[in-house]
Amino acid sequence: MSILAIFDKTNELKKALTSILKQVHSKAYYRKAPSTTDYPYFTYYLRHTKAEHQYDYLWEVHVWTRDIKLAEQLADSIEEFDKCYYSDGNQSFDVDLNSRNNIDDEDKEIQHIVLLFNLTYFNVKG
Secondary structure, three states: OOHHHHHHHHHHHHHHHHHHHOOOOOOEEEOOOOOOOOOOEEEEEEEEEEEOOEEEEEEEEEEEEOOHHHHHHHHHHHHOOOOEEEEOOOEEEEEEEEEEEEEOOOOOOOEEEEEEEEEEEEEOOO
């Protein structure tokens, strides 16, 4: 197996997760939003382990906004992905909500909510 295949898997997963988050709001970014991005927006992170053709991920989604009501509404919408299944012919994964937490930011005007999901990923192509 080429090392490029590993990077392709990660990129395809990031594309799928970005498209899922964009069902809730148009601004969703892997790890860091561009410095010119206005609120609200999402960022997300991935951590994983592998066994055979299955990868177990922690998908950490951050909601950033200046409006507490909007932050809660966006987080509620993201929670709807709990117990969802995704498949596109190359990859498939299950999503299960683990936790949801409010984070105090140094800037008291910023509302920050973190949702943590367990994501079981299968590389369909093997």
